[in-house]
Amino acid sequence: MKIAVFGTGVVGQIISEKLENLDHEVTIGTRNVEEALSRSGKDNFGRPGFGEWHSNHPKVKVATYAVAAAGGDLIVNATNGTGTMPALEQAGSKNLAGKVMIDISNPLDFSKGFPPSLFICNTDSLGEQIQRAYPELKVVKSLNTMNAYIMVNPAVLPEDHTVFMNGNDAGAKDEVRELLKSFGWREKNIIDMGDITTARGTEQLLPIWVRLYGSLKNPMFNFKIVMGAIPG
Amino acid sequence: MKIAVFGTGVVGQIISEKLENLDHEVTIGTRNVEEALSRSGKDNFGRPGFGEWHSNHPKVKVATYAVAAAGGDLIVNATNGTGTMPALEQAGSKNLAGKVMIDISNPLDFSKGFPPSLFICNTDSLGEQIQRAYPELKVVKSLNTMNAYIMVNPAVLPEDHTVFMNGNDAGAKDEVRELLKSFGWREKNIIDMGDITTARGTEQLLPIWVRLYGSLKNPMFNFKIVMGAIPG
Numbered sequence: 001m002k003i004a005v006f007g008t009g010v011v012g013q014i015i016s017e018k019l020e021n022l023d024h025e026v027t028i029g030t031r032n033v034e035e036a037l038s039r040s041g042k043d044n045f046g047r048p049g050f051g052e053w054h055s056n057h058p059k060v061k062v063a064t065y066a067v068a069a070a071g072g073d074l075i076v077n078a079t080n081g082t083g084t085m086p087a088l089e090q091a092g093s094k095n096l097a098g099k100v101m102i103d104i105s106n107p108l109d110f111s112k113g114f115p116p117s118l119f120i121c122n123t124d125s126l127g128e129q130i131q132r133a134y135p136e137l138k139v140v141k142s143l144n145t146m147n148a149y150i151m152v153n154p155a156v157l158p159e160d161h162t163v164f165m166n167g168n169d170a171g172a173k174d175e176v177r178e179l180l181k182s183f184g185w186r187e188k189n190i191i192d193m194g195d196i197t198t199a200r201g202t203e204q205l206l207p208i209w210v211r212l213y214g215s216l217k218n219p220m221f222n223f224k225i226v227m228g229a230i231p232g
Numbered sequence: 233m234k235i236a237v238f239g240t241g242v243v244g245q246i247i248s249e250k251l252e253n254l255d256h257e258v259t260i261g262t263r264n265v266e267e268a269l270s271r272s273g274k275d276n277f278g279r280p281g282f283g284e285w286h287s288n289h290p291k292v293k294v295a296t297y298a299v300a301a302a303g304g305d306l307i308v309n310a311t312n313g314t315g316t317m318p319a320l321e322q323a324g325s326k327n328l329a330g331k332v333m334i335d336i337s338n339p340l341d342f343s344k345g346f347p348p349s350l351f352i353c354n355t356d357s358l359g360e361q362i363q364r365a366y367p368e369l370k371v372v373k374s375l376n377t378m379n380a381y382i383m384v385n386p387a388v389l390p391e392d393h394t395v396f397m398n399g400n401d402a403g404a405k406d407e408v409r410e411l412l413k414s415f416g417w418r419e420k421n422i423i424d425m426g427d428i429t430t431a432r433g434t435e436q437l438l439p440i441w442v443r444l445y446g447s448l449k450n451p452m453f454n455f456k457i458v459m460g461a462i463p464g
Contacts, residue, residue, distance in 0.1 A: 122349050122439070149463070161458040164440075193440075193447045201440030207354070208396075208425075208433030212457065215425045220460035225444065226393040228452035231381070 004029050004072030006065060006087050008036045008050040010043065011104055011148045012078040016060050018152035019076075022182055027061040029068030031090060037062060069095035074102070074175065075137075081107040081119065081126055088134060097136035100172040102179070103127050103199075104143045104151070106206050115210040118203065127166060127199030140167035140176045141199040145209065147219045154184050154222075161222040165192045166199040191225060236261050236304030238297060238319050240268045240282040242275065243336055243380045244310040248292050250384035251308075254414055259293040261300030263322065269294060301327035306334070306407070307369075313339040313351065313358055320366060329368035332404040334411070335359050335431075336376045336383070338438050347442040350435065359398060359431030370404035372397055373431040374412065377441065379451045386416050386454075393454040397424045398431040423457060 005016045006029045019026045030036040039049035047053070054062060061068075069075060069091040079087045084105045088096065107126040109119040120126050127141040142165045143151045150156055154163070163185055167173050177190055193201065205223065213219050237248045238261045251258045262268040271281035279285070286294060293300075301307060301323040311319045316337045320328065339358040341351040352358050359373040374397045375383045382388055386395070395417055399405050409422055425433065437455065445451050 117354050121436075122353050150460075157458050157460040159458055161456075191444070191447070193443050198443045198447070201443040204353075204436040204439040207436040211425050211430045211433040212423070215423070215430070216457075216459065218459065218462045220463060222458050224393075224456040224458050225448075226389050226391055226454050226456045227448065227450065228382075228389040230450045231452060 001025070002027070002071055002073045003076060004068035004074070005076045005078055006068070006091070007078035007080070007083070008039075009078065009080065010045050010047055011151075012076075013047070013050070013053050014148040014152055015076055015078055015104070017057065018183060020057060020060055026059075027063050027068040027071055029063060029065040029087070029091065031065065031087070033062050033064060065091040066095055069099070072099065074100050074179075077101055077103045077105050077130070079105055081105045082109075084126060084130065085133065088130065093134055093136070096134050098138075100138045100140065100169075100175050101130070102143065102176055103130060103139050103141045106144050106203055108206060115207070115214060118206065121204055122200065125197070125199040125203045127196050127203065131168065131196045138167065138169040138172035139196055140165055140169070140172050141196065141202055142166070142176055142180065145202055145205045146222045150220065150222055152183050154186075154189070156220065157222060159224075160186065160189050161224040162189050162191055164202045165190060166194065166196055166202055168195050233257070234259070234303055234305045235308060236300035236306070237308045237310055238300070238323070239310035239312070239315070240271075241310065241312065242277050242279055243383075245279070245282070245285050246380040246384055247308055247310055247336070249289065250415060252289060252292055258291075259295050259300040259303055261295060261297040261319070261323065263297065263319070265294050265296060297323040298327055301331070304331065306332050306411075309333055309335045309337050309362070311337055313337045314341075316358060316362065317365070320362065325366055325368070328366050330370075332370045332372065332401075332407050333362070334375065334408055335362060335371050335373045338376050338435055340438060347439070347446060350438065353436055354432065357429070357431040357435045359428050359435065363400065363428045370399065370401040371428055372399035372401070372404050372408045373428065373434055374398070374408055377434055377437045378454045382452065382454055384415050386418075386421070388452065389454060391456075392418065392421050393456040394421050394423055396434045397422065398426065398428055398434055400427050
């Protein structure tokens with residue numbers, strides 16, 4: 001499949017590597033291709049800059065958001081939350097119309113340091129904002145509640161754990177479910193929570209995620225929903 | 233131990249039953265004792281009204297918040313989020329000073345129906361508001377992220393799952409940990425997240441809790457933190 005991945009950060013890189021390994025044709029979308037490819041040195045996570053990363057992944061194309069979106073059958077939004085709406089504006093509504101988007105972004109506000117707060121929450125969500133702004137885009141919020149290494153390799157954790165989906169379009173969620181399964185997710189661990197308003201719930205997992213990261217001193221964890229029998 | 237349980241609703245009832253079974257001396261605190269004991273008929277959960285419940289649990293005392301707090305070595309706050317601050321005001325700061333409080337309340341706003349939003353979140357929490365208003369009270373937020381039947385009987389779910397603690401006082405958290413263990417919680421499933429500001433994280437689990445309840449059609453579930461090895 002032709003897949004556009006928005007975002008050159010750690011999440012965009014790891015998702016693109018996985019999609020490349022699964023033989024998809026990946027184009028990373030970014031604001032300024034030349035600037036992105038010129039980045040060297042280590043990032044905040046100790047990973048190589050995007051330019052070095054790309055030299056190790058030459059099959060992955062890099063293009064503007066608009067070009068990447070226009071050529072993609074499916075779009076993965078792996079931008080920072082603050083960069084999401086500007087990126088989609090640059091992509092352009094006609095290049096987004098009719099496409100399925102897996103939205104991994106989180107509305108994290110780091111302006112006061114760590115732990116971040118959310119710049120949208122409670123009565124709205126970033127997933128909903130995207131869906132409202134681009135009604136012909138089929139937004140499926142997913143994968144945003146865990147570290148990127150776990151997203152693409154759930155077996156890295158020693159037992160079953162959960163990934164959520166939120167979105168209005170059943171067919172789009174089916175498509176995302178198949179992609180998640182190709183990443184290694186077992187169908188029983190994928191929970192469809194309902195329409196895109198349920199993204200308020202998954203985005204509000206981030207405040208506990210960042211604090212657990214602080215107390216556990218380890219980003220390699222995920223939430224599992226453990227279910228019991230219905231009473232009565 | 234002499235334990236005051238604030239709140240006559242389903243959480244207060246179930247916690248009180250468990251504490252009674254564990255041979256604690258339980259006094260339920262409420263605004264108006266006579267009114268509470270006169271409640272008959274079923275509540276929204278199909279449970280008997282408080283008066284009928286109490287006639288089946290005559291060893292549990294019922295008193296005003298102030299009397300219950302004054303006589304308690306430990307206090308469990310099982311009031312509705314909207315009722316929490318008024319209840320503590322009626323309890324009175326001198327009756328709360330120096331006590332440990334397990335705070336199970338959640339700042340749920342049902343004014344627009346189901347699912348509720350939060351009336352405090354993101355940059356503050358109800359746990360912190362209580363701690364700020366009563367600095368001599370040792371607030372430990374815990375148990376607020378699951379159904380009451382699971383709180384007092386974690387083995388009702390078929391595998392391990394997690395309970396969180398948030399609070400400033402290490403000794404108070406030790407005391408709460410022991411009480412949780414007496415409820416059946418295994419020590420490895422109790423995560424101390426840090427100071428009371430981390431209650432922002434646990435209270436913000438409620439938006440996903442209520443939506444999972446909506447999609448799973450079953451309140452008998454809980455979150456488990458599944459951990460992997462620290463990378464590198």
